Amino acid sequence: MPRLVAVLCALLVLAGCAGTDLSKQPPSARSTIPAKDAADAVATSTGAAPTGTAGEGPVDPAFAVDKLRLIDPCALLERDLLAQLGTPGETSRSGFSRCSNFMKDKNKKDLAVTVDVGQSLTAELNNAKKQLAGLKSHEQVLPGSACFVSVITQEKPGLGITVQIGSKEDEPCAPGRVVAEAVVKKLKTKPSPVTPAKGSLLTLDACSLPDKAAVTAAAGTQARTYPYGLHTCSWLGDSEEAGLDFRLGFVPRDKKFDPKQTEVDLGNGVVGYQVDGSTAFPTCTIKWVQRLASGDEGETVEVKSAGPSKATFNRCERAQALAKAVLPKIPRP
Template identity: 60%
Template sequence: MEHPVATVHLVPRLVAVLSLILLLAGCAGADLAKQRFPRTTIPANAENVSDPSGSSEQPPPPADGEPVDPAFAPDKLRLTDPCELLDEDVLKRFGTPGDRSRSGYSRCSNFMKDKNGKDLAVTVEIGQTMTTELKNADKQLAGLRSYEQVLENSACFVSVITQEEPGLGITVQIGYEDGDACAPGREVAESVIRQIKDRAATRTPAKGSLITLDPCTLPDKAAIDAAAGGDYRLYPYGLHNCAWVGKDRELTLAFRETFIPDDREFEEKQTEVDLGGGVVGYQVSSSTAFPSCEVKWVQLAGSDNDGEIVEVKSAGPKASEFDRCATAVAFAKTVVGKIPKG
């Protein structure tokens, strides 16, 4: 595809930068449940770690669109609670577990102390899009292809491939400056894989929750065509984000479990828009080199400012002259009607 939108502006570029920021903030005791951007991925410039005991033999690849095991099907992963995957009995092998900190639907951390009282951060994320990891997976862990990376000798990322096409997987991230961070990462990853196969961390969604919905299949094709143009490519990202990238514009749809402000002021310059059915949207535009307009609304609001939101964004290069806010609002209205009520 000739259009540069896909390579420059899709979500994975942003989240690669955020990974280290979130890790360091977590080690300092930050509450990741209040982060506005919970999703992370493996840093593209991390250094590969060689595991002398790792096997280079690879299992046969599954068919396109199929997980390596039915237990890792996206609909099952969406209902897997990442915090329940951080088994305290496993964590106690390395020290004293702390409080669990949830960040979005699919990410959870435990900022603990090792046996000498030093900081040890453990994070698991399920349903991640795997690109570099899939290409370079040269080991096996718990019978699955795996890949390891280290970041500045203070963090290890152990990624396990659960689906080949499109690439999806599970990552255990260890932040530790006083030893081999990959060793506990492998143990935690093996425990995570075992629990998912045993369905030991399955959760029951609240009524009206977005958690079970696939953002790539939920919208009507006619609505996508109108917002992204007829000639576009589909880019799923993780389990709860999707983008449709055309020649002169792009459209994204995301479902998020996040912090809900009491005053619903997500952005300083947002304006309210009527999305129909009694739903109020919050619109904010950006006039950067790649102008965009985003519309979000609250799907569920729980206790302690926890909740779920839907985000729609329409964007395109400056040379592409179209009303981004009108496009985002029109698409958002079609999505509102497809989402179950709480």
């Protein structure tokens, strides 16, 4: 049980929001999974293929992770598609792989449609009893509130696409199936990949970027590798854990991501913003800005070192060492 708790803590730490305004977002599928299912998902993940490249791979070449990383999720929510459900609003992107459209259904009621590309779906895979667009699928329903329609694109590790429908209708899954089927079809026939900007993190594999020596120094000789989605990776040892996360989201003009942050020199003119958290599961986080996009949006890199309070290693020293190890491997803008 202690090992299971440690794994669960690591995944929750790594799955934090990327500066998104959640007041307009439908609830996350993972946030609504019952505690027992979440524990089952983590227990299953510890026995699955632990790397981003091992396992059975995608069920169709169209869903290879290197192709999914290049997908603009907002391009999947085509207006002609959403018009079948009502009156589309404006699309709103959050992160590399998530996009929403807050629209009106045919009865002029609020309808939120969100697509997430490349989600880790271990729990959903274990309960995928349906078929949609030729793929295994799973539906989670919150009556009168939301439905999450997930299709499985890869089984080891479990990966897929989730369409979230936020609606007060009694049957919110019906529009979710329509959108999910159209998304799968587009990815197979007309994916229209984007061209990454110079220095973008978009195409990088977080699990393969650090070399073995850096991973060992960060999480111990027995560390195992666990991908999470398309842009996050964690390494779990016996009593130490590390993580690497590539994000697209809000970047404050003054770079004040956290009121408790301190600046650290990572070399090559890069300033990191470090937060040393003293909780029941102490974690040290270092974030830096990779590139600025439009407005107040940009790409950031985040590294973490964590472990139970009884583990006495210096988390910030390890986070800094991991940051300095991966920094030279990331293309500069």
